[in-house]
Amino acid sequence: MGSCEFPRNLQVYRSTRRNYPSRIGEFSGVSLVTWRNIPVKLSVSLSLTVLSVETPPQGYRKNVGICLVNPSKKIFAASRIHIPDTWQMPQGGADEGEDLRHAAMRELREETGVTSAEFLAEAPYWMTYDFPDQVRQRLNRRWGTNYKGQAQKWFLLKFTGKEEEINLLGDGSEKPEFKNWSWMLPERVVELAVDFKKPVYEQVMKLFSPYLQADADEGNYSAENETNAKACTPGMMKCQYNLMPMPFQLRLVGRMLIEMVQG
Numbered sequence: 681m682g683s684c685e686f687p688r689n690l691q692v693y694r695s696t697r698r699n700y701p702s703r704i705g706e707f708s709g710v711s712l713v714t715w716r717n718i719p720v721k722l723s724v725s726l727s728l729t730v731l732s733v734e735t736p737p738q739g740y741r742k743n744v745g746i747c748l749v750n751p752s753k754k755i756f757a758a759s760r761i762h763i764p765d766t767w768q769m770p771q772g773g774a775d776e777g778e779d780l781r782h783a784a785m786r787e788l789r790e791e792t793g794v795t796s797a798e799f800l801a802e803a804p805y806w807m808t809y810d811f812p813d814q815v816r817q818r819l820n821r822r823w824g825t826n827y828k829g830q831a832q833k834w835f836l837l838k839f840t841g842k843e844e845e846i847n848l849l850g851d852g853s854e855k856p857e858f859k860n861w862s863w864m865l866p867e868r869v870v871e872l873a874v875d876f877k878k879p880v881y882e883q884v885m886k887l888f889s890p891y892l893q894a895d896a897d898e899g900n901y902s903a904e905n906e907t908n909a910k911a912c913t914p915g916m917m918k919c920q921y922n923l924m925p926m927p928f929q930l931r932l933v934g935r936m937l938i939e940m941v942q943g
Contacts, residue, residue: 736806736831741823743830744784745771747884748797750839753892754863756792757872758848761859767872769881771832784835790850791857796841803834803887807880815876832880836888866892 736742747769748756757767772787774780781799788794810829811819820826848858864872866885873881885892 737808739826739828740808740831741825741827741829742774743771743832744774744780744787745769745832745834745880745884746784746788747834747836747888748788748792748794748839749800749836749892750863752863755866755869755892756839756846756861757864757869758792758858758861761857763874765872766874767862767864767869768874768877769869769884774833780833781835784833784837788837790854791848792861793847793850794839794841794845796839796845797837798840799835800838800891801836801888803884806831806833807883808832809876809880812876834884834887836891 750756755769757769759765759767770788770791772783772791774783781802785795785797788797808829808831810816811827816828846861848861849856866889870878870881870885
């Protein structure tokens with residue numbers, strides 16, 4: 681993705697705190713229909729570390745990621761306290777047996793203080809990244825585990841509160857992880873991410889791009905996005921289709937069926 685510079689009037693918010701080898705995976709499924717001689721499938725091959733349909737692969741810590749967007753379609757990102765010049769979206773481990781959407785809301789609250797958020801979409805598969813050696817050793821010592829990396833399920837949430845709600849001290853249940861925060865364009869979020877997370881971040885932006893580009897009102901979902909979903913490759917079409925609001929899914933399927941009958 682291309683680079684994007686900060687605008688001059690970008691606001692960066694600071695909190696006050698107390699002292700305290702990539703592998704290619706495949707997501708596969710069953711064909712839906714054949715439209716204009718194109719098999720529209722549930723499959724998509726992606727150059728990421730590992731993808732799993734239902735469960736995270738063994739050896740990876742189960743984790744949820746949160747892409748929080750404001751009404752202007754900017755994404756929430758925050759800089760790490762102990763890792764200079766590194767920004768990321770909220771994320772955190774999911775407890776055994778915990779509902780993943782509940783885990784996403786919990787992690788968002790613990791890390792940012794945000795409780796005013798509306799669910800928009802969920803990634804249809806798990807994405808993983810491997811820890812660099814030094815990071816893996818440090819985190820496994822802290823956790824008492826032997827994880828290779830993290831397997832993440834990503835959620836897209838819309839921020840519905842006021843910015844005064846954002847508090848990087850979180851809800852007080854965990855130690856603060858961030859010191860500054862800002863609303864950023866997708867390209868900037870990827871650019872400022874630590875290198876070993878960039879492939880996952882790039883794919884998250886692709887998956888959620890229909891929501892990042894569309895109007896906040898589903899009724900104004902642009903015809904351009906609907907056209908792009910038609911024109912994309914079969915695998916990407918499945919991703920775009922899943923993320924469309926329901927009325928446009930029905931409209932697109934109806935048009936496809938009509939054309940197949942007439943053809």
